[in-house]
Amino acid sequence: xxxxxxxxxxxxxxxxxxxxxxxxxxxxxxxxxxxxxxxxxxxxxxxxxxxxxxxxxxxxxxxxxxxxxxxxxxxxxxxxxxxxxxxxxxxxxxxxxxxxxxxxxxxxxxxxxxxxxxxxxxxxxxxxxxxxxxxxxxxxxxxxxxxxxxxxxxxxxxxxxxxxxxxxxxxxxxxxxxxxxxxxxxxxxxxxxxxxxxxxxxxxxxxxxxxxxxxxxxxxxxxxxxxxxxxxxxxxxxxxxxxxxxxxxxxxxxxxxxxxxxxxxxxxxxxxxxxxxxxxxxxxx
Amino acid sequence: xxxxxxxxxxxxxxxxxxxxxxxxxxxxxxxxxxxxxxxxxxxxxxxxxxxxxxxxxxxxxxxxxxxxxxxxxxxxxxxxxxxxxxxxxxxxxxxxxxxxxxxxxxxxxxxxxxxxxxxxxxxxxxxxxxxxxxxxxxxxxxxxxxxxxxxxxxxxxxxxxxxxxxxxxxxxxxxxxxxxxxxxxxxxxxxxxxxxxxxxxxxxxxxxxxxxxxxxxxxxxxxxxxxxxxxxxxxxxxxxxxxxxxxxxxxxxxxxxxxxxxxxxxxxxxxxxxxxxxxxxxxxxxxxxxxxxxxxxxxxxxxxxxxxxxxxxxxxxxxxxxxxxxxxxxxxxxxxxxxxxxxxxxxxxxxxxxxxxxxxxxxxxxxxxxxxxxxxxxxxxxxxxxxxxxxxxxxxxxxxxxxxxxxxxxxxxxxxxxxxxxxxxxxxxxxxxxxxxxxxxxxxxxxxxxxxxxxxxxxxxxxxxxxxxxxxxxxxxxxxxxxxxxxxxxxxxxxxxxxxxxxxxxxx
Numbered sequence: 001x002x003x004x005x006x007x008x009x010x011x012x013x014x015x016x017x018x019x020x021x022x023x024x025x026x027x028x029x030x031x032x033x034x035x036x037x038x039x040x041x042x043x044x045x046x047x048x049x050x051x052x053x054x055x056x057x058x059x060x061x062x063x064x065x066x067x068x069x070x071x072x073x074x075x076x077x078x079x080x081x082x083x084x085x086x087x088x089x090x091x092x093x094x095x096x097x098x099x100x101x102x103x104x105x106x107x108x109x110x111x112x113x114x115x116x117x118x119x120x121x122x123x124x125x126x127x128x129x130x131x132x133x134x135x136x137x138x139x140x141x142x143x144x145x146x147x148x149x150x151x152x153x154x155x156x157x158x159x160x161x162x163x164x165x166x167x168x169x170x171x172x173x174x175x176x177x178x179x180x181x182x183x184x185x186x187x188x189x190x191x192x193x194x195x196x197x198x199x200x201x202x203x204x205x206x207x208x209x210x211x212x213x214x215x216x217x218x219x220x221x222x223x224x225x226x227x228x229x230x231x232x233x234x235x236x237x238x239x240x241x242x243x244x245x246x247x248x249x250x251x252x253x254x255x256x257x258x259x260x261x262x263x264x265x266x267x268x269x270x271x272x273x274x275x276x277x278x279x280x281x282x283x284x285x
Numbered sequence: 286x287x288x289x290x291x292x293x294x295x296x297x298x299x300x301x302x303x304x305x306x307x308x309x310x311x312x313x314x315x316x317x318x319x320x321x322x323x324x325x326x327x328x329x330x331x332x333x334x335x336x337x338x339x340x341x342x343x344x345x346x347x348x349x350x351x352x353x354x355x356x357x358x359x360x361x362x363x364x365x366x367x368x369x370x371x372x373x374x375x376x377x378x379x380x381x382x383x384x385x386x387x388x389x390x391x392x393x394x395x396x397x398x399x400x401x402x403x404x405x406x407x408x409x410x411x412x413x414x415x416x417x418x419x420x421x422x423x424x425x426x427x428x429x430x431x432x433x434x435x436x437x438x439x440x441x442x443x444x445x446x447x448x449x450x451x452x453x454x455x456x457x458x459x460x461x462x463x464x465x466x467x468x469x470x471x472x473x474x475x476x477x478x479x480x481x482x483x484x485x486x487x488x489x490x491x492x493x494x495x496x497x498x499x500x501x502x503x504x505x506x507x508x509x510x511x512x513x514x515x516x517x518x519x520x521x522x523x524x525x526x527x528x529x530x531x532x533x534x535x536x537x538x539x540x541x542x543x544x545x546x547x548x549x550x551x552x553x554x555x556x557x558x559x560x561x562x563x564x565x566x567x568x569x570x571x572x573x574x575x576x577x578x579x580x581x582x583x584x585x586x587x588x589x590x591x592x593x594x595x596x597x598x599x600x601x602x603x604x605x606x607x608x609x610x611x612x613x614x615x616x617x618x619x620x621x622x623x624x625x626x627x628x629x630x631x632x633x634x635x636x637x638x639x640x641x642x643x644x645x646x647x648x649x650x651x652x653x654x655x656x657x658x659x660x661x662x663x664x665x666x667x668x669x670x671x672x673x674x675x676x677x678x679x680x681x682x683x684x685x686x687x688x689x690x691x692x693x694x695x696x697x698x699x700x701x702x703x704x705x706x707x708x709x710x711x712x713x714x715x716x717x718x719x720x721x722x723x724x725x726x727x728x729x730x731x732x733x734x735x736x737x738x739x740x741x742x743x744x745x746x747x748x749x750x751x752x753x754x755x756x757x758x759x760x761x762x763x764x765x766x767x768x769x770x771x772x773x774x775x776x777x778x779x780x781x782x783x784x785x786x787x788x789x790x791x792x793x
Binding site: 047048049053054067068069141142223224225228229230236239240243244245246247248 | 519538539541542544545591594595596598650652655656658659660662663666673674675676
């Protein structure tokens with residue numbers, strides 16, 4: 001029987017929470033709260049032209065107004081929601097497709113595995129944004145769903161490759177051979193042995209993917225390929241503020257800050273998770 | 286694309302407007318002089334533009350940038366559309382029109398030579414017109430010249446053009462026909478025109494230089510050389526002016542970048558009206574837009590003034606139809622279907638849509654269309670009409686809307702001067718079909734006098750507005766910024782022209 005150190009799923013670090021996890025969690029949590037709040041309350045209704053043209057920040061309009069006199073704070077709050085929804089959706093989709101393909105590749109015959117690995121490498125080499133643009137262009141107009149689909153599929157390749165490598169490492173373990181000999185079928189092996197052992201690394205990767213998905217969504221919206229108005233995406237806000245960046249810089253700074261804070265939050269969170277959940281790292285401390 | 290340019294394609298967008306007084310001066314061809322006492326007769330003028338031509342031939346899909354650089358500067362035509370919108374003779378010294386209006390006899394200006402040294406003859410003119418009407422020509426003006434039945438050249442100085450039907454706009458249409466030496470070759474990379482400047486150097490992707498042609502038959506240009514510097518991005522262009530690498534920006538695209546020039550004594554900001562119109566074009570063939578009441582209701586539900594203010598701040602002009610004030614058939618129709626959401630609701634109800642309806646606006650992905658679409662979305666929501674915004678690229682616009690007519694409504698900017706005639710073509714992308722208008726526009730073209738033409742087109746214009754054929758929002762402003770040491774540039778630059786020969790630059 002193998003004595004390879006494999007931690008059981010659900011292990012918790014005993015040391016105090018790493019600071020990146022805390023700061024990251026706070027930033028992401030803040031956006032989550034704002035996103036949830038925007039469902040029930042925003043300072044103004046999203047399309048209402050309540051102020052003057054390109055007003056600066058004030059007590060009435062915390063982040064100023066855009067060219068149509070719409071409140072920017074309202075739009076940024078809704079932007080949080082769009083970013084999180086697209087991020088979640090894309091990561092979930094990417095995870096579903098990626099983990100499935102990755103595990104299948106790990107179990108596949110040598111030839112099929114090579115083909116899949118090559119295909120994944122090609123998909124990864126393809127710029128995420130370009131792939132997303134192709135998907136949006138080939139569907140019937142851009143929407144929230146095409147954005148999720150596009151970013152999810154683009155991200156799934158990375159998840160699949162990672163899953164394949166991780167799963168292959170587990171599958172080469174002696175205890176898998178033992179499980180096979182004792183009659184456990186492949187689905188059982190995946191469920192009992194593979195997934196519990198690869199998930200800590202995958203979760204960290206998902207958190208990183210989340211950050212990338214948020215940026216990808218902003219990029220798509222910046223190009224006019226994201227969720228169409230009245231969905232207020234940060235990317236679109238940035239694009240609209242571009243022409244007036246000299247006279248009303250806050251119009252670009254505010255959504256920029258929102259975007260940066262969420263992405264940094266997600267990356268810190270991922271780093272923290274890695275420290276907390278990666279058994280080898282924790283051991284080395 | 287037959288006789289039509291959107292702002293995106295007609296990139297040049299150099300439609301400068303002027304105050305009436307200035308327009309009168311410009312009409313006489315006398316450009317203003319520099320305020321600075323000393324101007325350098327051999328100065329090099331650097332013009333900053335966003336519209337580099339694809340090639341140097343306006344019949345080969347060169348794009349609007351070539352008109353900006355070459356019209357009136359390198360190439361001349363029989364006639365010229367002046368900056369004030371009038372048509373005056375250039376290479377046609379005398380014109381006689383037969384009684385029936387079907388035969389035009391042009392006597393050419395004597396002593397004109399091409400840049401290659403060859404003299405101008407009637408054969409060159411025939412060659413030049415046929416180049417535009419040829420099967421392979423991609424000229425956007427091809428259609429307007431199709432009434433030409435034949436061209437004869439009885440002697441070297443006389444051109445006789447025979448028409449199949451009267452065409453009052455012939456001199457105007459001929460102002461787009463560059464007179465090219467009939468022996469010239471490789472016109473996409475070289476030139477052989479009769480203009481005051483000859484091509485000096487074209488550095489693809491960067492600049493196009495034209496220098497004074499010493500054997501020019503007419504008045505000498507007021508500068509020695511003109512260099513069009515091409516930029517791909519407006520901010521870079523603004524910075525180029527700020528740092529002094531260009532002297533003039535032909536057209537500023539956003540009011541907000543003006544702040545850096547406006548209060549600076551080193552720069553002059555000139556504002557005027559253009560012929561570029563922003564409109565919401567319905568597909569008038571399909572329900573509910575085949576119903577005039579629906580179209581009128583939507584026109585009344587949108588406050589144009591607010592939209593103009595959002596996009597252009599304090600610049601721009603409101604219009605009530607497709608015709609800008611610089612056209613002779615302009616009428617102030619802004620009162621027709623003016624902003625009135627209450628009556629809009631009532632009209633919708635009368636039309637059978639008491640609870641409104643939902644439709645999609647195909648929106649080009651570049652400014653100002655997306656913001657305009659959002660504005661319309663929020664205005665129409667107030668009368669119960671739901672708008673879906675579908676963002677598309679300029680290419681998609683061309684195939685989906687212009688070619689396939691597969692749309693409900695679309696936003697678009699139309700650049701051209703005198704383009705009301707599109708409403709007389711039921712096959713045009715918006716599918717407006719009012720037999721009376723079609724007939725009036727046809728009659729206008731076969732008018733015997735300009736007054737008759739103007740009267741007919743004015744009537745058509747009024748009917749189109751009453752029908753709310755499309756929803757016209759505003760006329761773009763035309764804003765040029767220059768160093769104060771530079772003056773005498775055209776302010777209207779209709780149809781993207783930018784006559785450079787009047788520009789003076791003070792000695793530095």
